[in-house]
Amino acid sequence: MNHWLTILTLVPFLGGIVIAGLGAERKNLVRGLALVTSLIGLGGALCLWLHFNAAEGGLQFVEKFDWVATLGIQYFLGVDGLGLLMVMLTAIVTPLAVLASWNVSDRPHVYHALVLWLQAGLFGTFTALNFFHWFMFWELGLIPAFFLIKLWGGPKRSGAAMQFFIYTMVGSVALLLSFLAIRLATGSFDFIELAGMARSGVLASKLSATFGWQNIGLIIFFGAFLGFAVKVPVIPFHTWLPAAYSEAPSPVTMLLTGVMSKMGMYGFLRILLPIFPEQIRQVLTPLLWLAVATIVLSACAAFAQKDLKRILAYSSINHLGYCLLALFAAASVATGVTASDLQKAAALDGALLQMFNHGLTASALFLFVSLIEKRSGGLRGLGDFGGLRKVVPVFTGLMGIALFSSLGLPGLNGFVGEFLIFKGVFPLAPWAAAISTIGLLVTAIFLLTLIQSVFCGPLNARWSKMPDLTTAERFLVLPSIALIFVLGIWPQFILGKIDATVVNLVQQLNF
């Protein structure tokens, strides 16, 4: 029996405890140790990546043993392509966030401990396959995030942190109640087992036998849906996000948008799609509308913003909207027609790729914003800058690459995911895909506006002495930029790992 996934989760958790115990005085030791811990996490994730048997596609590195016998709860860990991808993303973004937080000097030991605990929560969420401890990690991620916003955030941090926590908890409680109902009816908390029951129809019959309502399945689905929809977020459950993203310190926003938002998407893919395919089909049209609304409205909202972080926050909602669109479209038709299977696989491949790419690009963008803030003394309004390309050419070039990746320029990573999504969704739900292209258009408009008003035009005299990226900062942004190119040119690097998983998932949907 291997314990790699447990160790992977425990490393940042224990590292956080050690760092919290070091005290506020030894700042450099705290930072160094946080960096080392997060790099160990990255190394561990890389080992998993290399040892993952891509051809097989099923769950690997499985750990499974009884935990709470009286409640029938097992400790069950494992990753497939989806889990692996998310673990990898977490492992990449965290060290970058730690490096970006190098200048935090208020209680750095608590700060870095919270960052590492957040990472542990994320690793746990992406590897746990039993609701009991999955939910534990799901919530464990929430508390560090709350305090990171609350204690190190911007001027309106209290309200933002509170709103973030309460919204997420509303979703979590709904999710919890749904799963308790499922557990009561089926006696299982095991995601894989429940997905099997859903396929064979046992789940539906057990639910209606236990509760005596015909529509109980739908009610339970809505509870679980709410839990994930708040986290992603889906419009209209998104209102916590702009405040939280813009008030959080930028390195924390990197984690929030880069990885925490993926928790919601991961939940959709791992839990909602396999366990509730029938319910998704029942309300498919409204769900597709929600996805379309998420894409189009968030892009329009981003266009209307004047604050860099808020623009990027809304743009994050927009990018995850494409994943939702792909996911719902993939649930659409029940027949086992090979052609539609291929389209579904394309859509889901695209969604997974988009999740990874968005995590990479969005965290890079917030990293750039944090670098701007450092130079401007906290200013980040769209109108505060202008003509920066003349004074900080390297910065302009590199951030431009990230922005164009976000915009979906072919050759950069953002393009591949969106292309696959639209390729898959168009035949499955043509009208939804057609309307969603408006989102692409508006995204292009607001990102170009951003580039124009910050980097082009006449130079704002105030910034004529703005220093360009230092060598250390160049090395900091280098990994993200390199990956943006690598994945844009050679997406097979990721697709190869996830393909078998996606094919499995598509086959599970045919019944």
Next chain:
Amino acid sequence: MLAWTIYITFIGVLVLMLLPRDNARAARIVALLTAIAGCVVAFIGAIQQTHPGEVTTITKIDWVPAIGASYYLAADGISLVLIVLTGLAAVTGILFSWNIEKRAKEFFAFYLVLIGGVYGVFLSFDVLLLFVFYELTIIPKYFLIARWGSTRKEYGAMKLALYSFVGSHLVLIGLVATWVVAKGQLGHASLNLIELSKVSFPLAFQHWMFPLVFIGFAILAGMWPFHTWAPTGHVAAPTAGSMLLAGVVMKLGAYGCLRVAMVLFPEGAKEWQWAIAALAVAGIVYGAGVALVQKDFKFVIGYSSVSHMGFVLLGLATLNTIGLDGAVLQMFSHGIIAGLLFAVVGRMVYDRTHTRDFNDLETMQLGKKLPFAAITFVIAGVASMGLPGFSGFVAELQVLMGAWAVFPKLTILSGVGIIIGVAYTLRAVQKGFYSDAPAKASDSHEHPLEPITIPEKVGAVMLIGASLVIGLFPGLLMNWIEPCVKSPLFERLLKGGSL
């Protein structure tokens, strides 16, 4: 063995009496040693019980044969859980009262009498004996609050005592009637709980007797709308008093509901199931809602207790195995967590700042001045919200699962209570410890706050540890609770009274 928990505690009271009047230090040490001895005995005794599913007799001596009363001490799994809880609460309560100087000897004497009475209730299987111990706890409660309390202490003490007396009178009337009817059916007088539980009381009798006895006990469990003693009493009590009130005294009520009212009148329980569940959920939501708007830090915790005890009552009302399991586990869990919350607010914060008003606390930056208190409160708050990893989650999880099976709509409603619970806890964390309000420059220099002392740290670590251990390994207690709930004693109850 377990009976010694009672005896040791009362011996401790006697030793305290013999101490000189003004030696607070000696009184503290004697009290602590007594409580530790009781706790250790409770632990060892509990572990030695190899069959938690059965009622294991400890002593059984005839007491008043004419009315069938006997000195009958016994324990099953549920008793074990609560005995261990009482042991933990007793020790930590003393650790958090280490700063009591005013008539410390009397304080700890009353404190130990209360503990002894609580042990007695949890171990009695004779209804009269149980009632005697139950009454015994009222007197020390009154004096602890009236003498060593704070805000409106006389009022709080009086209210608590009156509510308790009303409740116990209802119980007493019910028990007398039960005794009479049982005598007719059995042919001989009996107050033995096990014997009585086998009597099939007439339906009409159960229909009226169940609510009488249940409400009598439920008043002490803080059932809405009879809860109003709880917040005022908790706030008025000294720290150790609130810890015991919320930690174990409220459990006495819930324990009585389960052990006496529900076991004796299973059909009555079935009939009134809906009413109890509705009141329980009303308590969950109402308690949380009121906690959300309090200005006094301690009132927040007081009302949160009402809300959390609602889960115990909801679990009892389900009348199914998993719901009862959850209810008993929630009794344990709430005892630990509420004790910790009161310790932070009463001892760590109030004894140092002499205020519990959020408006004042907001200006004090306690998160930076008392980091240990802040972190303890955050952990306790997280546990109290029912976040996984802590005991509250496993307990509420089972209660809600049980409730889904019987009252799906009420279950969804109680979800609202949980969310409000998150909101008031966060509000308390923000206002109490991490407020953004500007600090008042003057008083921070004049009165540096005393740092958190060792006894406080030990107590906090014990309680956090207990909640974490049970949260991660609920099996430790479930192995006692589950066989017990499935035992013949509860069989009639779980079958909805039909047997």
